[in-house]
Amino acid sequence: MKIPYQSNWFSGLLALLFALLLFFNANASGNLSDITGGSQVYDEMLYNIPVQLEYDQDKYFVSGYEETVNVHLSSANRIQLNLEANEDTRNFQVVADLTKTPIGTSEIQLRVKGLSTAVTAEIEPKTITVTVENKVTKSFDVEAQLPESIEAEGYKVEKIAVSPKTVEITTGEETAKAITRVIAPLSNVKQSVDTIKQTVNVQAIDSKGQVLSIENPAPQVKVVVDLTLPSKEVGLTISPTGSPPTGVENFTFNLSEQKVEIRGTKSVLDAIDTIELPVDISNIKSSTKQKIKIPTNTEYIVSPEEVEVTINPVFAGTSTSFSGTSGQGTTTSSSSRSVPTSVPSSEKTTSSSSTSSSSSSSSIESTTEDDLENGSSLVPAN
Incomplete structure (x- = not known):
């Protein structure tokens, strides 16, 4: 009679044990998953981190060391790692403790200061070499150092002014003894300038021309250099633009200046022999004077900046230029200052009829010969 009761009790106990076993097994799996997920490590490589001395x-002046290093950060806490990796929220510094370093050159171990305990850091390189000297301050005269391009491009230096002429240099005691001169190095200048004005940091130089370490920031001086640019004379050539009016077969041009002076660097001047002068011949039916600005650019300066051009139209079938007011034919005036034009020789005049072709050609040739003898330019109309 008791066997069924005992059997039910045993079955219930066994079921409870299985339930407990499944419960603990499920929790253990969850905890293991959490542990596995939490063990992930994140990394960041930071470059050019400044070294704090x-x-x-x-009392002392320190030189000869690498001013920046690289730092490798790692952490299981992604948020904390991002804070230290970001320059704006960073708490750590790379420091070199020189408080007990003797005078002379030594190798110093670097360490990280102020880093969160949740983040680890590895410095590359782990050490730096420093030179420690007693600190001194001395006065030196400053001389300007011009770019090599000044001489190469043919500039003539007229005057150099440095202000202030004397500066105080702070450096190490032994380094100060090695200074032979203090210079103000000028950077390259733009073409076609006749004055250099620059404010520059001075440099201390030894007998071998090497730059020595001095306190940063270095003293500044203002340098003004007056220059004379190389110059040469070049000719002007007429380059007609626009369309001639009906009936005009040729033009003669008289220039107030046959040559102009240009100033610039030697390389620029060597590349220029003549300057084309654009002259608009549209609607020119009588002798006309125009003031033309001479084309230039930032590479050179031209003088004078403009010239006066007298434009004389030659009508078809005649050998003379006509005034638009009187309508009378007048012989084209000559000028010893006129120059040939750049109009292509392939442009030729055309006669209005086969009957007058011979006489027109003869008249134009006669006019051309006379004008060339007198110095005027004869240009066929387009």
Whole structure:
């Protein structure tokens, strides 16, 4: 009679044990999953992190060391890692403790200061080499150092002014003894300038021409250099533009200046022999004077900046130029200052009829010969 009761009790106990076993097994799996997920490590490589030196800056001068290093950060906390990786929210510094470093050159171990305990750091390189000297300040005269291009491009230096002429240089005691001169190095200048004005940091130079370490920022001076640009004379050539009016077969041009002076660097001047002068011949039916600005650019300066051009139209079938007011034919005036034009020789005049072709050609040839003898330019109309 008791066997069924005992069997039910045993079955219930067994079921409870299985339930407990499944419960603990499920929790154990969840905890293991959490542990596995939380063990992920994140990495960041930071470059050019400045090295902070700890020493008595009033007494010593330190030089010869690498000013930046690389730092490898790692952490399981992604948020904390991002804070340290971001320059704006970063708490750590790379420091070199020189408080007990003797005078001379030494190798110093670097360390990270102020880093969160949740983040680890590895510095590359782990050490730097520094030179420690007693700090001194001395006065030196400053001389301007011109770019090599000044001489190469043919500039003539008229005057150099440096202000202030004397500066105080702070550096190490031994370094100060090695200074032979202090210079103000000028950077390259733009073409076609006749004055250089620059404010520059000075440099301390030794007997071998090497730049020595001095306190940063270095003293500044203002340098003004007056220059004379190379110059040459070039000719002007007429380049007609526009369309001639009906009936005009040729033009003669008289220039107030046959040559102009250009100033610029030697390389620019060597490439220029003549300057084309654009002259608009549209609607020119009588002798006309125009003031034409001479084309230029930033590479050279031209003088004078403009010339006066007298434009004389030659009508078809005649050998003379006509005034639009009187209608009378007058012989084209000559000028010893006129120059040939750049109009292509392939442009030829055309006669209005086969009957007058011979006489027109003869008249134009006669006019051309006379004008060339007198110095005027004869240009066929387009």
